[in-house]
């Protein structure tokens with residue numbers, strides 16, 4: 001499922017990775033809907049968690065490079081999700097129906113809300129920094 005336009009941050013790599021995240025999320029969901037078994041659910045979720053880590057790391061690198069003023073609170077949000085995933089995996093080690101539902105709802109809500117809030121704000125900031133950098137580069141060329 002394609003993420004709607006309102007989820008676009010305008011930063012190419014960020015939008016690309018958010019779409020990837022949603023695609024991986026749907027793989028996890030599909031494992032449940034198609035009753036592919038707990039194993040498929042488990043490793044789809046593990047793969048999503050790995051990609052989440054990779055994505056968070058890249059966003060955080062950009063926050064550091066550009067001295068993003070809201071770095072601390074944004075990183076805290078990221079840590080919160082990683083912790084939540086860990087807790088849910090521990091709480092439902094066998095991925096029974098209720099556990100799968102709980103995990104899916106939590107992930108879906110968190111990811112979408114985070115993109116619309118914190119990530120769009122970060123994206124806007126990255127774009128403005130890059131614009132400034134371009135202006136400086138243009139000036140020095142003349």
Ligand SMILES: [Fe+2]
Pocket residue numbers: 018055059115119
């Ligand atoms: Fe993000």
Ligand SMILES: [Fe+2]
Pocket residue numbers: 056059074078114118119
């Ligand atoms: Fe983020």
